[in-house]
Structures are given as C-alpha cells and as structure tokens.
Amino acid sequence: MEITKVNRSKTPYAFLALGVLLLAIGSYYGLYVAPAEQYMGNVQRIMYVHVPTAWNWMLAVLFAFGCATVYLFKGDLKWDARMEGGLEVGTLLAFLLCCQGSIWAKPTWGVWWDWDPRLTTTAVLLFAFLGILALRKFVEDPVKRAIWSAVATVVASIDLPIVYMSVKWWNSLHQQQSTPQTVASAFHLPLRVNAFGILFVMIGFIMLRTRLAALRLNQELAVPPVPSAEEAGELA
Amino acid sequence: MTQGVIVGGWQYVWMAYGLTFSAFAIYGVTLLVRLRDAARRESA
Numbered sequence: 641m642e643i644t645k646v647n648r649s650k651t652p653y654a655f656l657a658l659g660v661l662l663l664a665i666g667s668y669y670g671l672y673v674a675p676a677e678q679y680m681g682n683v684q685r686i687m688y689v690h691v692p693t694a695w696n697w698m699l700a701v702l703f704a705f706g707c708a709t710v711y712l713f714k715g716d717l718k719w720d721a722r723m724e725g726g727l728e729v730g731t732l733l734a735f736l737l738c739c740q741g742s743i744w745a746k747p748t749w750g751v752w753w754d755w756d757p758r759l760t761t762t763a764v765l766l767f768a769f770l771g772i773l774a775l776r777k778f779v780e781d782p783v784k785r786a787i788w789s790a791v792a793t794v795v796a797s798i799d800l801p802i803v804y805m806s807v808k809w810w811n812s813l814h815q816q817q818s819t820p821q822t823v824a825s826a827f828h829l830p831l832r833v834n835a836f837g838i839l840f841v842m843i844g845f846i847m848l849r850t851r852l853a854a855l856r857l858n859q860e861l862a863v864p865p866v867p868s869a870e871e872a873g874e875l876a
Numbered sequence: 877m878t879q880g881v882i883v884g885g886w887q888y889v890w891m892a893y894g895l896t897f898s899a900f901a902i903y904g905v906t907l908l909v910r911l912r913d914a915a916r917r918e919s920a
Contacts, residue, residue: 656904667893683885686892693896732903736896743892747885841900848907855914 644717644861646854652847659840666833674830683747687827690740691818692835696842697737698800700730701765703846705797708790717857720786723793724776725850727769729842734766749813757806758814761799768796782860 670688677684704726711719741759742752753759772792779785807816820828 663897671889671893679881681882681885683882683888685889689892689896732899736899739895740892743888743895747882747888845903845907848911852907852911852914855911855918859914859917 644721644854644857646851646858647847648851652844652851655840655844655847659837659842659844662833662837662840664837666830666837669833670830675826677824677827680748683744686740686744688830688834689838690737690744691831692838693733693737693740695835696838697730697733698804699839700726700733700842700846701769701797701800704730704769704793705800708793708797711786711790712794717782717786717861718854720782720790721853721857722846722850723786723790724853725846725848727772727776727789727793728849729845731766731769731773732845733838733842734762734769738763738766754813756813757810758803758812761803761806765796765799765803768792768799772796782857 666688670685674685674688676682704723707719707723707726711717711723738759741762745754746752772789775792776785776789779788804817806812807814823831
C-alpha cells in the first residue's frame, strides 16, 4: 500500500533529456560562438554556467521553503518528500555555485575565495542545507524528521533574500545584479539557453529525488505484515 | 594580465564547465542507483 503517493511517470527523464540538450547548445554557443568580453576575455564565459546556476539555486531554495511551509500547515508527508528533493538539489547547486565562483574569482580577483558578503552568505546557506540533510539522516521518526527539518528549512531560507541583497547592502567585491540592459546582447542567448537547460535538469532531479524520498517514506510507514497462525505458534 | 585585460584563462573556463557537467553526471548516476535500490527493496 502506498502511504505517500509515488509519481512513477517518465516525465523527469524528459525534463533531464531536454535540459541536457539545451545545456549542450547553450554551452557550445557560449564557448565557441559568443565573443570574448572586452576586459575579462575568455574568462567571462564562466558566466554562462555560473549565473544560470545561481538563478536556479535560488528557485530550488524557494521550492524547498515553499514545501516546508505547506508541510507545516497541512502535515501531509508528500510535501516532506518534495522538500527533501529541493534540499538535496539545492545543496548540489549551492556547491556548484561556490566552486564556479571561486574558479572565476582566481583570474579576476586574484584569490580563490574572499569573505565577501555575497560569498559568505551563500556559503552559510550551503552549510545550513547540508546540516538539514544531516539532521534528516539521523532522525528515524518520519513525522519528527519532517517537522524539524521543515522548521530548519524555513529558518535557513531567511538567508536567501540576504544573499540577493548583499551586493547592495554592503561593499562587495562581487558585482551587482545584472539586467538585460547591463549585459551585451551577444551574451543573452547562451545565458538564457543555459538558464533553461539547468532549470529543466533541476526539475528532473527534484522529481526523481522526491520519488526516492516517497519510496523511503512508504517503506518506513508500512505496517508490518500480520504473522500467520503457524508463525504465531512458533513465536509463542 | 596586460593593461587591465585578462589574457588567456581558458583553463579556468574548462575547469568551471568540467566541474559543472561532471557534478550533474555524477549526481544523476547516484540518484538512479539509489532509485533502483529503493525500487528493489519495495518489490522484495
């Protein structure tokens, strides 16, 4: 019996395939067709993976926050499974974001890492999500696990607007948010194609990870089979 | 670096793209393996 409904459709694989295709097109265009930037040269091409990763990471955090909030109001464990999907994929994207940023920082800032407000607040959210995932590993009761991690996710997500506004609120080495008006039109296509590519990959991953969480929940909550008369006799 | 312009730097570009696609590929494979194991446990 399924206590938490498990979505077994092939849709996540379609999202993954479409995402990979778009990423291949966008990355080819960004690496070979788009012109090098005037001052940063070829190093600026890192933008075509770094910025889409950042946008989609924010969406993953918002998704996890939304699922945590709905779970706390409704108490339906399907939202806990979805939150777990958002948490894990969000952690993957946060890790990638910090690594890509670090690789871009070395040739442009001269250092791999700086305790700059944008970098620090992003790292705080990465470690907060890692902590929540660790918490989920150690709590065996599914309901306690869901409540505690939902509360922790809501609290950790308060950092997201701080990450977004950090470049405006404090003096930051990191540049401020770009808009289509501040980015040359030649850079728009690879940026947008890769943004949709990572979005579709992220959706596919979250759907599959949610399926995994739902399968585990069903196994945990399954009622143990009633022993037969013979088995009961043996036990007695 | 010459006159404020970064010259070269392709190694950083490849590092960033390589890391991104490797991470997606490795995570995707681990996810599929974990799903397969969970499905086996479910049917057992």
